[in-house]
Amino acid sequence: MALKLHVPTLDSPEAAQDIKDTILTHEPDAKVDIDLEQKTVTVEAKASEETFKQAITATGHEVSGY
Numbered sequence: 001m002a003l004k005l006h007v008p009t010l011d012s013p014e015a016a017q018d019i020k021d022t023i024l025t026h027e028p029d030a031k032v033d034i035d036l037e038q039k040t041v042t043v044e045a046k047a048s049e050e051t052f053k054q055a056i057t058a059t060g061h062e063v064s065g066y
Helices: 013-026 049-058
Strands: 003-006 030-036 038-042
Touching: 003 049, 013 030, 013 038, 013 049, 038 049
Parallel strands: none
Antiparallel strands: 003 038, 030 038
């Protein structure tokens, strides 16, 4: 199941890559898709939603509703 998170502070390709790298560190088999225009991060993996929210906030970004 894909998890789609809105990250309003996502504002550059470098930030997107940083988030993707951080997620893949926690969950190497995750499928990560980042849409800079929509400011969304979509993750398909076995780990919990909480895991990915924490990973994104650890990079200095916000997750809407978190």
